[in-house]
Amino acid sequence: MSTEGLVSQDDGVSRESRVSTGDIVAPEDAASPRDHATPDHAMSPEDHLSTDDLAGPKSRVAPEDTVSPQDRANPDHATSPAGRVSPNDAVPREAKAPVGTPGAPRFAPEWLLLREGADAAARAKDLLGPLRHRLTAAARVPGRRPLLVRDLGCGTGSMGRWLVGRLPGPQRWVLHDRDPVLLARARTGLPGAAADGTPVTASTHTGDLTRLRGADLAGTALVTASALLDLLTADEVDGLAAACVAAACPALLTLSVTGRVALSPADPLDAAIGAAFNAHQRRATAGRRLLGPDAVASAVGAFRRRGAEVRVRPSPWRLGPERAALTAEWLVGWVAAAVEQCPELAGRADDYLGRRLEACAAGGLAVVVQHADLLSLPAAPGGET
Numbered sequence: 001m002s003t004e005g006l007v008s009q010d011d012g013v014s015r016e017s018r019v020s021t022g023d024i025v026a027p028e029d030a031a032s033p034r035d036h037a038t039p040d041h042a043m044s045p046e047d048h049l050s051t052d053d054l055a056g057p058k059s060r061v062a063p064e065d066t067v068s069p070q071d072r073a074n075p076d077h078a079t080s081p082a083g084r085v086s087p088n089d090a091v092p093r094e095a096k097a098p099v100g101t102p103g104a105p106r107f108a109p110e111w112l113l114l115r116e117g118a119d120a121a122a123r124a125k126d127l128l129g130p131l132r133h134r135l136t137a138a139a140r141v142p143g144r145r146p147l148l149v150r151d152l153g154c155g156t157g158s159m160g161r162w163l164v165g166r167l168p169g170p171q172r173w174v175l176h177d178r179d180p181v182l183l184a185r186a187r188t189g190l191p192g193a194a195a196d197g198t199p200v201t202a203s204t205h206t207g208d209l210t211r212l213r214g215a216d217l218a219g220t221a222l223v224t225a226s227a228l229l230d231l232l233t234a235d236e237v238d239g240l241a242a243a244c245v246a247a248a249c250p251a252l253l254t255l256s257v258t259g260r261v262a263l264s265p266a267d268p269l270d271a272a273i274g275a276a277f278n279a280h281q282r283r284a285t286a287g288r289r290l291l292g293p294d295a296v297a298s299a300v301g302a303f304r305r306r307g308a309e310v311r312v313r314p315s316p317w318r319l320g321p322e323r324a325a326l327t328a329e330w331l332v333g334w335v336a337a338a339v340e341q342c343p344e345l346a347g348r349a350d351d352y353l354g355r356r357l358e359a360c361a362a363g364g365l366a367v368v369v370q371h372a373d374l375l376s377l378p379a380a381p382g383g384e385t
């Protein structure tokens with residue numbers, strides 16, 4: 001049986017994604033003026049994605065703590081580490097505990113798990129064909145099996161739970177994050193077998209992924225990431241692209257926000273909240289200017305400048321009554337970020353949020369949150385295509 005459309009059930013997260021889009025009416029563009037400055041020319045026709053959909057020192061490889069498939073158990077999703085308050089990606093109502101970069105937000109595992117089903121449903125499956133083709137060729141090169149996959153900013157391991165069973169043959173995953181608590185969950189939650197039953201092992205690397213260079217990726221068959229790019233700066237994305245291309249390593253970088261959100265029914269305040277939220281995503285924090293909705297265009301440019309073939313596909317969340325808990329949590333974070341960015345919205349935003357949460361609880365709200373998935377295929381050194 002094909003595994004397309006299926007996701008490992010071992011994490012207890014619902015994978016149902018039968019949200020009708022028929023009743024979702026795209027309201028006015030909620031993007032900020034900067035969204036419209038997204039460089040259209042970075043996308044080629046073969047991307048099949050309209051521009052509307054887009055809106056130091058080297059790392060040291062720490063000793064990796066390898067887990068065999070049989071050692072794995074389901075992560076304990078119910079336990080909330082002290083000090084974390086359910087954050088939205090863009091609005092970490094965070095505990096700013098030291099997890100590497102000073103002031104870096106921590107992501108609550110509860111939030112990452114809440115979104116996992118919507119993420120799985122949203123991922124662009126048609127990027128898998130060309131990726132599998134490349135990996136199958138790579139696996140024929142002596143010494144390249146098992147395939148070494150690095151999941152950057154893995155969080156609790158959502159990407160691995162989705163991707164392991166969709167890739168061919170034995171795999172060795174290295175899970176990268178700066179948060180050891182999330183890494184521990186990711187390591188134990190990775191499926192132990194590929195689609196063909198061959199073994200998959202997991203190890204972790206704690207550290208700042210923006211320090212990875214080409215030499216660190218030597219021998220890596222695939223770099224992957226999910227919900228990461230928009231948290232980075234242009235220089236960091238450029239460095240990541242440089243490292244991947246230098247190592248001739250394909251990259252599957254998924255679920256980057258594009259700044260476009262559509263709520264149905266529409267509300268007069270949607271556009272103002274959306275624009276303020278996008279400005280918040282592009283904020284400067286701790287000396288870093290985050291890319292937010294500009295991440296995909298930035299990454300496309302960075303890979304293509306280095307000669308990589310790049311494909312981009314839309315990967316929207318489609319949130320309806322079946323995902324009311326996620327929708328409510330997303331709404332709270334979306335509005336909070338908008339108000340943090342534009343405090344003058346506060347009074348109206350309170351009323352707005354109340355109306356939206358009420359509609360959500362009553363099953364009367366549908367939301368489409370646009371994201372994009374990117375596949376970069378650099379020229380292969382051995383000539384494999």
Ligand SMILES: C[S@@+](CC[C@H](N)C(=O)[O-])C[C@H]1O[C@@H](n2cnc3c(N)ncnc32)[C@H](O)[C@@H]1O
Nearest residue numbers: 112153154155158177178179207208209226227
């Ligand atoms: C939005 S979460 C996504 C987690 C996971 N990929 C998923 O899709 O559920 C972003 C993750 O990237 C990690 N992260 C962000 N910037 C990082 C950096 N510079 N170095 C290491 N990890 C980073 C965070 O700790 C967090 O786990």
